[in-house]
Amino acid sequence: MAKNMTLLWGSGSPPCWRVMIALEEKKLQGYNSRLLSFDKEEIKSQEVFNINPRGQVPSFKHGDVIVNESYAACFYLESQFKSQGTKLIPESTEEQALMYQRMFEGLTFYDKLTAVIFYEYYVPEGERLASAVKRHKEALSAELKLWEGYLHKTGSGSNLAGKHFTLADVVIFPTVATLFRFGLSEKRYPRLGEYYALLRERPSIKASWPPHWLENTKGQDTLTDV
Numbered sequence: 641m642a643k644n645m646t647l648l649w650g651s652g653s654p655p656c657w658r659v660m661i662a663l664e665e666k667k668l669q670g671y672n673s674r675l676l677s678f679d680k681e682e683i684k685s686q687e688v689f690n691i692n693p694r695g696q697v698p699s700f701k702h703g704d705v706i707v708n709e710s711y712a713a714c715f716y717l718e719s720q721f722k723s724q725g726t727k728l729i730p731e732s733t734e735e736q737a738l739m740y741q742r743m744f745e746g747l748t749f750y751d752k753l754t755a756v757i758f759y760e761y762y763v764p765e766g767e768r769l770a771s772a773v774k775r776h777k778e779a780l781s782a783e784l785k786l787w788e789g790y791l792h793k794t795g796s797g798s799n800l801a802g803k804h805f806t807l808a809d810v811v812i813f814p815t816v817a818t819l820f821r822f823g824l825s826e827k828r829y830p831r832l833g834e835y836y837a838l839l840r841e842r843p844s845i846k847a848s849w850p851p852h853w854l855e856n857t858k859g860q861d862t863l864t865d866v
C-alpha cells in the first residue's frame with residue numbers, strides 16, 4: 641500500500657494517466673488519489689499549488705519528495721521500486737535504447753496531437769485560422785505515419801520497444817488512447833489500432849481508465865479526417 645503517496649489528477653489527462661499506469665505497474669495501489677475537475681477553482685487551487693508551482697496536474701508527492709513532471713514521476717517510480725511489480729526498463733541494450741528513443745519522441749507525438757485537439761483551447765477565438773488547423777492536422781498525419789512504421793518494424797502484438805512492456809508504453813499509450821477517443825480511424829492506422837486494442841486490456845491500463853470515458857463512451861470526431 642502506498643499511503644505516503646499523493647496524486648492530484650484530472651480525468652482524461654494523458655500526463656496524469658502516465659503516472660497512474662506506472663503506479664499500477666509498480667503495485668503502488670492505495671495511494672491518496674485526488675481526482676480534480678479542470679475548473680479553474682480546482683486546478684488552480686492552493687492544494688495544487690502546494691505541490692506544483694505550475695498549477696497543473698499531475699501533482700505528485702511521495703513522503704516529502706515532490707515529482708510533478710509526468711515523465712520524471714514515471715522514471716522516479718521505476719528507480720525507487722525497481723524490484724517491485726513490473727520491471728519497466730528492459731535489460732537488453734537494444735530494447736533499452738529503443739525505449740528511450742520512443743519515450744522522448746513521444747513528447748513530439750503528444751505535442752502534435754494537442755495542437756489539433758486543443759486548438760480552440762490554446763488559440764483565442766479571434767485568432768483562429770482554418771489554414772492553421774489544416775497544417776496541424778497534416779503534421780499529425782505525418783507523425784502518425786512514423787508511428788505506424790515503428791509498430792510495423794517491431795511486429796504484430798508487440799509493445800513499443802519490443803517484446804516487453806516498458807516505460808515507453810507507460811508514457812505513450814495515453815496519447816494513443818486519446819487519438820482514438822477523438823475519432824482516429826483504426827482502418828487508416830491499423831498498427832496503432834492493433835496496439836491500442838492489445839494494451840487497453842492490460843490490467844494497469846484498465847484500472848486507470850479515465851472515469852469520464854467510462855461514463856460517456858462516445859468520444860469526439862475531431863480526428864476522423866486525419
Ligand SMILES: N[C@@H](CCC(=O)N[C@@H](CS)C(=O)NCC(=O)O)C(=O)O
Nearest residue numbers: 653654655696697698708709710711
Ligand atoms: N509537462 C507536464 C504537462 C502537464 C499538463 O499539461 N497538465 C495539464 C493537464 S493535461 C494541466 O494541468 N493543465 C491545466 C493548466 O495548465 O492550467 C507533464 O507531463 O506532467
